[in-house]
Amino acid sequence: MHPLRHPRNAIFVGLLFSATGVVYWGVQSIAGWHVDFAGVTMLILLGVAMSILAYVLIAGSPND
Amino acid sequence: MAGDSRALTTADHSPVAGLAHDARGGISNVVLGMLLFITSEVMFFGGLFAAYFNVRANAPLWPTINPETQHQFHLEMLPLVLPATFILILSSFTCQLAVWGIRRGDRTAFLRNISVTFLIGIAFLIMQGTDYVILGSEGMTLSAGTYGTTYFTLTGFHGAHVFGGVIMLGVLLYRGLAGQFSARHHDAVEAVSLYWHFVDVVWILLFSLLYLLPGKG
Numbered sequence: 001m002h003p004l005r006h007p008r009n010a011i012f013v014g015l016l017f018s019a020t021g022v023v024y025w026g027v028q029s030i031a032g033w034h035v036d037f038a039g040v041t042m043l044i045l046l047g048v049a050m051s052i053l054a055y056v057l058i059a060g061s062p063n064d
Numbered sequence: 065m066a067g068d069s070r071a072l073t074t075a076d077h078s079p080v081a082g083l084a085h086d087a088r089g090g091i092s093n094v095v096l097g098m099l100l101f102i103t104s105e106v107m108f109f110g111g112l113f114a115a116y117f118n119v120r121a122n123a124p125l126w127p128t129i130n131p132e133t134q135h136q137f138h139l140e141m142l143p144l145v146l147p148a149t150f151i152l153i154l155s156s157f158t159c160q161l162a163v164w165g166i167r168r169g170d171r172t173a174f175l176r177n178i179s180v181t182f183l184i185g186i187a188f189l190i191m192q193g194t195d196y197v198i199l200g201s202e203g204m205t206l207s208a209g210t211y212g213t214t215y216f217t218l219t220g221f222h223g224a225h226v227f228g229g230v231i232m233l234g235v236l237l238y239r240g241l242a243g244q245f246s247a248r249h250h251d252a253v254e255a256v257s258l259y260w261h262f263v264d265v266v267w268i269l270l271f272s273l274l275y276l277l278p279g280k281g
Contacts, residue, residue, distance in 0.1 A: 004109045037114070038114035041114040045106055048106050053100075
C-alpha cells in the first residue's frame with residue numbers, strides 16, 4: 001500500500017518545497033539581507049514540479 | 065482494507081479523474097509521459113522566472129533605460145495583450161469542453177471545441193506577433209538591454225510553447241476528423257489538454273509579472 005494513498009495528497013509533498021522557499025525569502029527579508037529571488041523562485045516552482053511528480057507516482061501506481 | 069486499495073483509483077478521486085487508466089488503477093503511458101514532460105517544463109520556466117526576478121532585483125531602475133533613446137522603457141498595456149489573454153483563457157475552457165465531449169462519446173462536440181481551441185491558438189500567436197512589431201517600432205528589441213532581453217525571452221519561449229500546442233491541437237483535429245477517437249480511446253486528447261492548460265497558466269503568470277507588477281525606481 002502506498003503511504004500517501006490518495007493522489008490529492010501529492011500537493012503536500014510540493015508544499016514542503018514551496019514552504020521552504022517562502023521561509024528562505026522570509027528569513028532574508030526579516031534579517032535585512034540581500035534577497036536571493038532566483039533561489040526563492042526556483043524553490044517555489046520546485047514545489048509545483050514535485051507535486052506533479054508525486055501525483056504521477058501515486059496515481060500511476062497499481063491498486064494491488 | 066478494500067476501501068484503502070480503491071483509494072488510488074484515479075477514476076474515483078483524482079482531479080484528472082477521467083484520464084485513461086488500466087484495469088489495476090494506474091494512468092496511461094501517454095498521460096504519464098505528458099505529466100513528466102510538464103514537470104520538466106515547470107522547472108524550465110522556473111529558471112526563466114528566476115533569472116527575471118534576479119535581474120529585476122539587482123537593477124536600480126525597472127524597467128531599465130532604453131540605450132537608444134536614453135529614456136526609461138514604459139511597457140504600456142499593448143492593444144492586443146488583454147484580448148490575447150482573454151482568448152487564451154477562453155481556449156482552456158473550449159479545450160476542456162472538447163475533453164468532456166469525447167469522454168461521453170460526443171464526437172461533434174469534441175470536433176467543434178477542439179477546432180475553436182486550435183483557431184484561438186493561431187489567433188494568439190498572430191496577436192503576439194503584432195505586439196512584437198509594435199514594440200520593435202518603439203525601439204524595444206531583444207538587444208535593448210536586460211529589460212528587452214528578459215521580456216522577449218520569457219514571452220518568446222511561451223509563444224514557442226503555444227506554437228507547439230497548436231501543432232498538437234492540429235494533430236488532434238486531424239485524427240478526430242479521421243474518427244480515431246472515442247469515449248474509450250482518447251489518451252492523446254487528455255494529454256494535449258493537460259499541456260494546453262499548462263501553457264495557459266504560464267501565460268497568466270507572465271501577464272501578471274510583465275504587465276501588472278509595478279516597476280521600481
